[in-house]
Amino acid sequence: MSSLSKTSFQEMTFIDEMIDQVIILDKSRNVCCANKSAFTRFGNDIDGKNISLILRDANLLESIDIAINTKKTQIVDIEIKLPNFEFFKANIIPGPSKLCNQDQSVMIFLKDLTEIYKTQKFKSDFVANVSHELRTPLQSIKLGLETINDGHASKDFEVQKQFLPIMLQQTERMESLINDLLSLSKIELQEHIRPTSEVDLKEIINHVIELNLELIKKKKIKIESNIADNVYKMFGDRSRLIEIFTNLINNAYKYSEANTIIKISLINKKDIFLFSVKDQGVGIPKKYLPRITERFFRVDPARSKDGGGTGLGLAIVKHIVNQHRATMDIISTDGEGTEFTIEFPKI
Ligand SMILES: Nc1ncnc2c1ncn2[C@@H]1O[C@H](COP(=O)(O)OP(=O)(O)OP(=O)(O)O)[C@@H](O)[C@H]1O
Ligand SMILES: [Mg+2]
Missing domain, CATH: 3.30.565.10 (Histidine kinase-like ATPase, C-terminal domain)
Incomplete structure (x- = not known):
């Protein structure tokens, strides 16, 4: 914690022990106080820095203003794209607080959800990919069946026969995809x-x-x-x-x-x-x-x-x-x- 003199020692120790990042801004939106986790995460030089130089996110800056003007806590998602993807949930609590007793100060609690976000995205991308990969051969089989059932090949046995190898090949494609998916999920567990x-x-x-x-x-x-x-x-x-x-x-x-x-x-x-x-x-x-x-x-x-x-x-x-x-x-x-x-x- 920086600016220790402004606050009680117990509160500092408690906030310093937190895994989440805590940043307190003065009325100019400069960091007047931050916990250990915030220093580790954003660098040792954040003390006195403007928040816009630490987290470049328009939503965050706007929500800080709203929190101060309305005196109401704001909860906002922060998505940083560069240099690496990061995702935080921020609680913006308007001051003054014991940690900074300036009237327009604000306390920001940041929960780093990057890994959870990535896992969720990975799962939904995976389901979308699997669905897409299965749909392509399925559509081709369906088209073949429709042509044989009531399409131009419904009465022509020779033409019907031409569709069968394609449908068989597509069925095999679906089968190998399902076998690979099963193999993948089994090996992941083992x-x-x-x-x-x-x-x-x-x-x-x-x-x-x-x-x-x-x-x-x-x-x-x-x-x-x-x-x-x-x-x-x-x-x-x-x-x-x-x-x-x-x-x-x-x-x-x-x-x-x-x-x-x-x-x-x-x-x-x-x-x-x-x-x-x-x-x-x-x-x-x-x-x-x-x-x-x-x-x-x-x-x-x-x-x-x-x-x-x-x-x-x-x-x-x-x-x-x-x-x-x-x-x-x-x-x-x-x-x-x-x-x-x-x-x-x-x-
Ligand atoms: N020896 C290689 N030479 C060139 N490109 C390769 C080689 N091995 C893999 N690749 C590339 O990597 C990609 C992924 O390979 P992977 O084995 O995972 O899938 P695949 O070969 O497309 O499908 P599958 O292995 O299920 O038949 C391939 O599509 C191909 O573009
Ligand atoms: Mg391969």
Whole structure:
């Protein structure tokens, strides 16, 4: 607390202990008093500063005036957009108070709700995304059924047959989206539980390569696997690890052209097993790298949809990597290729 001399010691101590920020302004809207939390949050130099330089929000400034003029407490939401998003609920209580006995002083209690706001927004965005992703194939199935039921194909068996593969494909798309969503919610719940079964990374990776070999060959992509003969035993969840390698290898060939090479390696290092999958595909523009493991994020939504992806693959991978206390790195050059590496701790 600043300006201690103006107030009683007990009140200061009490307010200083609060997690919420408390700022008291004099009649010129300059800070005459603030608690520890406010100094930590807004900087040690706020004493004497005008509130408009601390919280640039028109609503707040207007509500301070109203609180003073009407002598009534005002409650206002404050949204700061730059440099980072912040959301506060402010109680503006008109003075004078024991902490500042000037007539037009005002006490501001700030509750930082940024994290709660972000969580809520994340959830509602997620529901909106899921609904959108499900609606697209559903509309296509509905259109097919309407055409067969009472549209131009209602009496023509041959035309009806043309609609069936499209409807089947869209149904499969919905099915894989629902499977991915279930997988994601399950892994989120289990993320803090480290697997206790012993697995062999080499065996799992070779198994996944084997499963994908046909598709990779079909696309005329060469696969080079470099896994030295060694022991790659660690604690892990086999089916979850299969999901990681399937997703990464799947992405590598999905986002690569014919006549390119995918290199897969596993190295036994001192404390870690280092896995890498490197492609010569389209690459990921640098600005998108921080967002690449977000749910439903696709660099090019149209391209991914054509390839049948749900946009949940890397979000699932990220959670499984965390569950194994591993770390993932992505290096990519737009137009040249991408390398995903994962470091699995041995202990
Ligand atoms: N190896 C890669 N090369 C280029 N871009 C990639 C690569 N891996 C991922 N991406 C980009 O990251 C996005 C997100 O990948 P993610 O695996 O989460 O979703 P997806 O591949 O679209 O769908 P799904 O994995 O469900 O098939 C992709 O849409 C693509 O734009
Ligand atoms: Mg993918």
